Amino acid sequence: MEIKDLSPQILWSNFARLNAIPRASKQEEQVVAFIMEYGKHLGLETQRDAIGNVVIKKPASPGMEGRQTVILQSHLDMVHQKNGDTVFDFDTQGIEMYVDGDWVKAKGTTLGADNGIGVAAIMSVLADKELVHPAIEAMFTVDEETGMTGAMQLDPVNFSGTILLNLDTEEEDEITIGCAGGLDTNTKGNYTEVPLGDGFIGFEIRIRGLVGGHSGMDIHRGRGNANKLMNRLLYNAHQLFDIQLVGLDGGSLRNAIPRESRAQIAVPEKDKEKFIAFVETFTGVLKEEYHAIEMGLQVDLLPIAVPSLVMDPEYLSRLLKAVYAMPNGVFRMSPDISGLVEASTNLARVIVKEGVFITQSLQRSSVQSTKADVAAAVKAGFENIGCEVVQGGDYPGWRPDAGSVILQLILDLYKDHFTHTPKVGACHAGLECGILGAHFGKLDMISFGPTIRGAHSPDERVQISSVERFYNYLLHILREIPAK
Incomplete structure (x- = not known):
C-alpha cells in the first residue's frame, strides 16, 4: 500500500x-x-x-x-x-x-x-x-x-x-x-599535538548500533550514550595502557541521544594482544549492562595507519576525567508530577581534531532553577580543564x-x-x-x-x-x- x-x-x-x-x-x-x-x-x-x-x-x-x-x-x-x-x-x-x-x-x-x-x-x-x-x-x-x-x-x-x-x-x-525549557552548553578547548614516539600501532574504535532517540522524551529510558561509552572505554584503557589519542567524533545533533562514536588511537605494539583482549572484554561488559535495551550495540576495532601526531598526554588525562565526570541523563525527577523528569542533560557531541576539543550538550528542565543548576554543573566541569564555555539558546x-x-x-x-x-x-x-x-x-x-x-x-x-x-x-x- x-x-x-x-x-x-x-x-x-x-x-x-x-x-x-x-x-x-x-x-x-x-x-x-x-x-x-x-x-x-x-x-x-x-x-x-x-x-x-x-x-x-x-x-x-x-x-x-x-x-x-x-x-x-x-x-x-x-x-x-x-x-x-x-x-x-x-x-x-x-x-x-x-x-x-x-x-x-x-x-x-x-x-x-x-x-x-x-x-x-x-x-x-x-x-x-x-x-x-x-x-x-x-x-x-x-x-x-x-x-x-x-x-x-x-x-x-x-x-x-x-x-x-x-x-x-x-x-x-x-x-x-x-x-x-532548555539551554545549550557548547565548550571548546585547545590542546597541543605532539609527535608520536616509536613502537606504536594505530586503531580506530567504533561504537555503533545504539538506539539513540529524543534527548528529552527518551532521556529516562536508560539508553546508552555513545559519547559517554566511548569515553568510558578510553578512560579504562588509559589506566592499563599507554594509549594516545589522535581524534574523536561522536554524536550528531544537539537534541538526539548519540548513537555512534569513532576514535582513532595509538597503542604500544607490545600491548597489541592485551589491548585487543581488553576491548573484547569491555564490549562484553557493555552488552551485559545494556542487554535489555541496546540489542544492536557493537564495538569494532579496526587497524589504521600509525599516526604522526597525537594529543598531549597530560591533556588527554584531564579530558578523559572531565568527560567521565560530566553528568548525563536524568538529573532530577519532579517532586510534583509522578514519573516526570524535571531536569536532565545530554552530551550530544564530542569532537577531537587537530588541536581542538569541542563538546555540545543540552540541558532541560521544567523549573528554571534546576535548569541553571545542571547547566552550571556541566560548565564547571569543562572550565576546570581550561575550556571556553558558551551557554545560550535559553528558552522557557x-x-x-x-x-x-x-x-x-x-x-x-x-x-x-x-x-x-x-x-x-x-x-x-x-x-x-x-x-x-x-x-x-x-x-x-x-x-x-x-x-x-x-x-x-x-x-x-x-x-x-x-x-x-x-x-x-x-x-x-x-x-x-x-x-x-
Missing part, C-alpha cells in the same frame, strides 16, 4: 508531499516556499515573517463567526539523521517511506513525522471546504529542532487567536499542558494551567473518540508553547498528537491507526470551540 492511500487520504497525501522536500533546521527555504504556495493556491491570506515563520488564515465557516479564533501550530523543520551504512543525501532527496503493518517508517533515516504529521493535519484542515470550524490561524514555525528560533523571533502582530492547539505531542493517549518552559477551558473541552470530547482516559501532564521535551505563551501573554494552550516512536533517530515511526483517530479528534475539537 502506498502512503497516499492510507486513511485519512488528505492527511497522508499532504505528508507525502511534505516529505518530498528537504527541510533540515535552518535550511527551510524550500519548505517555506511550499507552504506559502499552498496557502495562496487555496486563496487564503498567507504571510511570512522576517525569520521565516508562515501564517495562513482561514475565515470561520458559516455560523461559526462568533467562536474564538484558534491558532493551529506545528513546526516545519525535521531532524535529519541516518544510519551509518545508509546512503542518503538529505539536501537533495525526499524521505523514502514505507508501510510496515500499522506503522509508517523510513528507509534508514528519520521519518519526519515529528512534526510533519502535525503540519500535514493543519494543511488538511485548511483545504477542507466542508469542515465546520471557527476562524483559524495556521502557524508554521521554523528551526524548532535546533534552538526554537522561529518561535523565539515570531512576530505576534500577525495573530489574534485566543486558543492554541500545538500538534507536537507523540503519544495519542497524552494531553500535554506543560513542557521543559511552559507552566501547566489545570484550570484551562480548552483542556476541559478536549477531555470531554476525548471520550467520544477513545476507549480510555488520557494522561494529562507535562513532558520533558521542549515544545514551543512556553515561548509562544511569553509572546502572547494570556493564551489557552494544549498539545496533543498521534503516536510517534523513535523520534530523532532512524527508528522513527508513526502509528497509522493513531493518525486517523488524532485527525478525527482534531476536527471534532474545532467544531466545538466555545464562543468569544
Whole structure:
C-alpha cells in the first residue's frame, strides 16, 4: 500500500508531499516556499515573517463567526539523521517511506513525522471546504529542532487567536499542558599535538548500533550514550595502557541521544594482544549492562595507519576525567508530577581534531532553577580543564494551567473518540508553547498528537491507526470551540 492511500487520504497525501522536500533546521527555504504556495493556491491570506515563520488564515465557516479564533501550530523543520551504512543525501532527496503493518517508517533515516504529521493535519484542515470550524490561524514555525528560533523571533502582530492547539505531542493517549525549557552548553578547548614516539600501532574504535532517540522524551529510558561509552572505554584503557589519542567524533545533533562514536588511537605494539583482549572484554561488559535495551550495540576495532601526531598526554588525562565526570541523563525527577523528569542533560557531541576539543550538550528542565543548576554543573566541569564555555539558546518552559477551558473541552470530547482516559501532564521535551505563551501573554494552550516512536533517530515511526483517530479528534475539537 502506498502512503497516499492510507486513511485519512488528505492527511497522508499532504505528508507525502511534505516529505518530498528537504527541510533540515535552518535550511527551510524550500519548505517555506511550499507552504506559502499552498496557502495562496487555496486563496487564503498567507504571510511570512522576517525569520521565516508562515501564517495562513482561514475565515470561520458559516455560523461559526462568533467562536474564538484558534491558532493551529506545528513546526516545519525535521531532524535529519541516518544510519551509518545508509546512503542518503538529505539536501537533495525526499524521505523514502514505507508501510510496515500499522506503522509508517523510513528507509534508514528519520521519518519526519515529528512534526510533519502535525503540519500535514493543519494543511488538511485548511483545504477542507466542508469542515465546520471557527476562524483559524495556521502557524508554521521554523528551526524548532535546533534552538526554537522561529518561535523565539515570531512576530505576534500577525495573530489574534485566543486558543492554541500545538500538534507536537507523540503519544495519542497524552494531553500535554506543560513542557521543559532548555539551554545549550557548547565548550571548546585547545590542546597541543605532539609527535608520536616509536613502537606504536594505530586503531580506530567504533561504537555503533545504539538506539539513540529524543534527548528529552527518551532521556529516562536508560539508553546508552555513545559519547559517554566511548569515553568510558578510553578512560579504562588509559589506566592499563599507554594509549594516545589522535581524534574523536561522536554524536550528531544537539537534541538526539548519540548513537555512534569513532576514535582513532595509538597503542604500544607490545600491548597489541592485551589491548585487543581488553576491548573484547569491555564490549562484553557493555552488552551485559545494556542487554535489555541496546540489542544492536557493537564495538569494532579496526587497524589504521600509525599516526604522526597525537594529543598531549597530560591533556588527554584531564579530558578523559572531565568527560567521565560530566553528568548525563536524568538529573532530577519532579517532586510534583509522578514519573516526570524535571531536569536532565545530554552530551550530544564530542569532537577531537587537530588541536581542538569541542563538546555540545543540552540541558532541560521544567523549573528554571534546576535548569541553571545542571547547566552550571556541566560548565564547571569543562572550565576546570581550561575550556571556553558558551551557554545560550535559553528558552522557557511552559507552566501547566489545570484550570484551562480548552483542556476541559478536549477531555470531554476525548471520550467520544477513545476507549480510555488520557494522561494529562507535562513532558520533558521542549515544545514551543512556553515561548509562544511569553509572546502572547494570556493564551489557552494544549498539545496533543498521534503516536510517534523513535523520534530523532532512524527508528522513527508513526502509528497509522493513531493518525486517523488524532485527525478525527482534531476536527471534532474545532467544531466545538466555545464562543468569544
